Amino acid sequence: IVQITDVTKHYRMGSEVVRALDGITLSFEQGSFWAIMGPSGSGKSTLLNILGCLDRPTSGKYILASKDVAQLDDDELSDIRLKHIGFIFQSFNLIPQLTVRQNVELPLFYLGNDEQTSAEKARKTLDLVELSDRLDHKPTELSGGQQQRVAIARSLANDPDFILADEPTGNLDTATGQQIMDLLGALNRQGKTILMVTHEKEIAEHAGHSLHMRDGKIESIRGGT
Amino acid sequence: IVQITDVTKHYRMGSEVVRALDGITLSFEQGSFWAIMGPSGSGKSTLLNILGCLDRPTSGKYILASKDVAQLDDDELSDIRLKHIGFIFQSFNLIPQLTVRQNVELPLFYLGNDEQTSAEKARKTLDLVELSDRLDHKPTELSGGQQQRVAIARSLANDPDFILADEPTGNLDTATGQQIMDLLGALNRQGKTILMVTHEKEIAEHAGHSLHMRDGKIESIRGGT
Numbered sequence: 378i379v380q381i382t383d384v385t386k387h388y389r390m391g392s393e394v395v396r397a398l399d400g401i402t403l404s405f406e407q408g409s410f411w412a413i414m415g416p417s418g419s420g421k422s423t424l425l426n427i428l429g430c431l432d433r434p435t436s437g438k439y440i441l442a443s444k445d446v447a448q449l450d451d452d453e454l455s456d457i458r459l460k461h462i463g464f465i466f467q468s469f470n471l472i473p474q475l476t477v478r479q480n481v482e483l484p485l486f487y488l489g490n491d492e493q494t495s496a497e498k499a500r501k502t503l504d505l506v507e508l509s510d511r512l513d514h515k516p517t518e519l520s521g522g523q524q525q526r527v528a529i530a531r532s533l534a535n536d537p538d539f540i541l542a543d544e545p546t547g548n549l550d551t552a553t554g555q556q557i558m559d560l561l562g563a564l565n566r567q568g569k570t571i572l573m574v575t576h577e578k579e580i581a582e583h584a585g586h587s588l589h590m591r592d593g594k595i596e597s598i599r600g601g602t
Numbered sequence: 603i604v605q606i607t608d609v610t611k612h613y614r615m616g617s618e619v620v621r622a623l624d625g626i627t628l629s630f631e632q633g634s635f636w637a638i639m640g641p642s643g644s645g646k647s648t649l650l651n652i653l654g655c656l657d658r659p660t661s662g663k664y665i666l667a668s669k670d671v672a673q674l675d676d677d678e679l680s681d682i683r684l685k686h687i688g689f690i691f692q693s694f695n696l697i698p699q700l701t702v703r704q705n706v707e708l709p710l711f712y713l714g715n716d717e718q719t720s721a722e723k724a725r726k727t728l729d730l731v732e733l734s735d736r737l738d739h740k741p742t743e744l745s746g747g748q749q750q751r752v753a754i755a756r757s758l759a760n761d762p763d764f765i766l767a768d769e770p771t772g773n774l775d776t777a778t779g780q781q782i783m784d785l786l787g788a789l790n791r792q793g794k795t796i797l798m799v800t801h802e803k804e805i806a807e808h809a810g811h812s813l814h815m816r817d818g819k820i821e822s823i824r825g826g827t
């Protein structure tokens with residue numbers, strides 16, 4: 378389902394080149410659940426952004442559901458993201474002027490759902506992350522972990538097949554983090570493909586496979602059940 | 603050194619009242635190292651913001667180094683923060699238009715240091731968090747964990763006596779997180795008082811004391827060596 382070959386991502390900073398990704402070849406099967414680990418700055422978010430069609434590689438190939446992503450224009454990428462991908466950002470990226478419920482409804486409106494359906498689906502996912510009593514708060518009126526949970530709810534509202542989660546429990550206490558992992562586990566058993574960046578071993582253990590990155594490269598891959 | 607009595611923090615949302623802090627009485631001795639834990643939304647960041655003089659309680663008393671903080675005006679609070687407090691924010695709060703080095707130099711300029719001294723001190727703390735090769739990047743050109751480390755460096759640049767850290771390792775891999783904890787441990791042994799919010803048990807174990815919050819109240823306190 379997801380295949381990248383010799384992918385690089387370079388940033389030119391004056392006379393220097395930062396090699397955020399330095400030649401990555403990977404493939405993920407449909408319905409698999411991967412933990413992506415590695416030191417700070419090793420390229421995990423960059424990899425996730427490219428897989429989530431939010432960024433394009435400097436070189437290399439990305440095949441997603443048999444489509445060569447480089448051949449798709451920005452509108453087609455945007456369409457794939459809206460319909461098939463749920464992205465949980467490391468820094469949440471909530472819209473500060475919108476309430477919690479509006480932040481989660483937004484992708485549903487873009488998908489063409491009417492107001493009532495959008496409101497219903499948004500309320501359902503917010504209930505799953507236990508934020509039903511914060512629906513009309515703005516992001517600045519929430520705790521860090523509550524903002525993280527809004528980001529999680531928003532990513533799941535469009536029932537995506539492909540979930541990309543960048544440190545989804547980084548701001549959550551252990552108990553709430555476990556609830557989120559139970560939720561992701563349940564979605565994975567429904568057949569969804571999940572790629573999750575995490576630095577916590579107990580969280581990584583919920584995934585069936587794991588890979589470690591270092592300096593923009595894959596250092597090791599661990600299969601499993 | 604730090605004493606709060608019956609502190610509350612309420613937010614009025616329409617007809618509802620959110621009790622972020624619901625009657626907190628605590629005292630922290632000079633040179634102690636506390637871990638503050640509790641579920642998402644239990645009031646940890648709110649408590650830290652009040653202790654760091656970034657926010658005022660709705661009611662209750664806050665005595666800091668024998669001063670009644672309620673009696674100080676905003677300029678005096680700002681002065682205390684600049685000279686004595688190092689605050690590491692849960693969401694970093696870096697200035698996006700400034701580079702890494704400029705973000706860390708800023709408080710040093712405000713303290714009256716000249717350009718050369720500020721540049722030197724900033725470089726030193728950035729070296730401690732291993733970001734010497736990112737000095738001229740802007741925050742958007744950094745990974746999440748690198749942004750967190752800039753926030754840490756900035757909080758330590760003015761050599762504060764009182765360090766308030768809100769999830770300082772939330773975006774760091776285990777090895778880098780341990781380095782930061784070694785750094786905080788060393789500062790604590792120099793006599794600095796450290797209050798650290800964390801949800802990770804291994805991180806909390808670096809502190810001599812811990813307290814757990816729930817629903818804006820203190821649920822339990824654990825002393826120790």
Ligand SMILES: Nc1ncnc2c1ncn2[C@@H]1O[C@H](COP(=O)(O)OP(=O)(O)OP(=O)(O)O)[C@@H](O)[C@H]1O
Nearest residue numbers: 518520521522523613622642643644645646647648
């Ligand atoms: N400006 C505000 N208006 C209304 N409610 C607020 C506001 N700021 C915070 N809150 C609420 O106060 C409560 C405590 O927030 P706080 O940020 O202190 O929690 P926390 O313990 O740090 O949580 P986390 O572990 O998720 O970071 C939360 O339930 C939050 O929704």
Ligand SMILES: Nc1ncnc2c1ncn2[C@@H]1O[C@H](COP(=O)(O)OP(=O)(O)OP(=O)(O)O)[C@@H](O)[C@H]1O
Nearest residue numbers: 388397417418419420421422423743745746747748
């Ligand atoms: N716009 C940019 N310009 C220059 N360098 C960048 C840019 N964005 C990211 N980088 C660099 O690319 C490298 C990889 O960043 P990335 O965000 O993928 O790391 P990460 O593994 O997610 O780290 P963390 O665990 O800290 O979140 C980092 O060293 C970072 O400084």
Ligand SMILES: [Mg+2]
Nearest residue numbers: 422467745746
């Ligand atoms: Mg990252």
Ligand SMILES: [Mg+2]
Nearest residue numbers: 520521647692
């Ligand atoms: Mg918080």
